[in-house]
Amino acid sequence: MSDGIRATVSFADPGTCPIAKASHSTDGPIEQVSTSVALPDNDGSVSEFMADSGLEAPWVEPVFSYGETTLYRITHEEPADCPCETLGEYDCPIHRYVAEDGTLTLVFHAPEFETLQAIMDSFREEYPPVDVQRLLQPPLEGSPEDRVFxxxxxxxxxxxxxxxxxxxxxYFRRPKGANATEIADALGIAQSTFTEHLVAAQRKLLTDILE
Known part of the structure; x- marks a missing residue:
């Protein structure tokens, strides 16, 4: 079993996430959340969370009052347009869930970097803008500023x-294992086209690394 990667991601527009919507009506953040996320073959899921008493939202059911706070429940009878459902599709557990003023922050675990990349691709396509706040993968080296996505x-x-x-x-070895002409031939494209694609890809990746 691998150590996995723990990611912290924030969504300014988390789709139709019912808890994020409910956070518009609370005085503080909703962060004590217990969620059973449905996997693709299941019909629904249930979420429970603590929030200020008096929360009024037709899709939220009060379960038990603790004075100034209440345990609320949401039943998801159908798949939701929500980042949690995306994580359920990848079988990735949620470590922490915070919703405040409609913004959703998730801390979740991915088994390896390839899965994390696929999840982030889905997040950026379905819920832009997405803010990757932190990634942790033991053992870690360097300062937090050195750990970029x-x-x-x-x-x-x-x-x-x-x-x-x-x-x-x-191509990136020294000495080179192949030159630009050989790689372009293998791809069936002109050398100038190969160079154009290569430079564009490197520029995009280096922007993330050096930003």
Whole structure:
């Protein structure tokens, strides 16, 4: 079993997330959340959370009062347009859930970097803008400022293919395993086209690394 990666991601527009919508009506953040997220073959899920008593939202059911706070319940009878449902599709557990003034922040665990990249690609496509606040993967080296997320989703399919083939053929090794002409021939494109795709892909990735 791998150590996995813990990611903290914030959504200014988390779709139809019912708890994020309910947070518009509370004086403080909603952060004590217990969520059972439905997987693709299931019909629904249930979420329970603590919030200020007096929360009024037709989709929220008060369960038990603790004086100034109340335990509320939401029953999700159908798949929701919500980041939590996306995580359920990837079978990634949520570590912490915070909703305040309609903004949703999730701390979740991904088993490996490839899964995290796929999740982030889905998040950026479905719930823009997305703010990646923190990534942790033990053992870690360097300062928090050195730990950046490279968004592979910025690349077009062709740019990703060019990078992959160039890497596999040894273009980035010293001495080179293959030159630009050989890689362009392997891809069936002109050398100038190969260079154009390569430079564009490197510029996108370096923007994330150096920003």
């Amino acid at each position: 490279v968004n592979r989703g910025k690349l077009t399919d062709r740019q990703r293919e060019v990078l992959k083939v160039a890497f596999e053929m040894g």
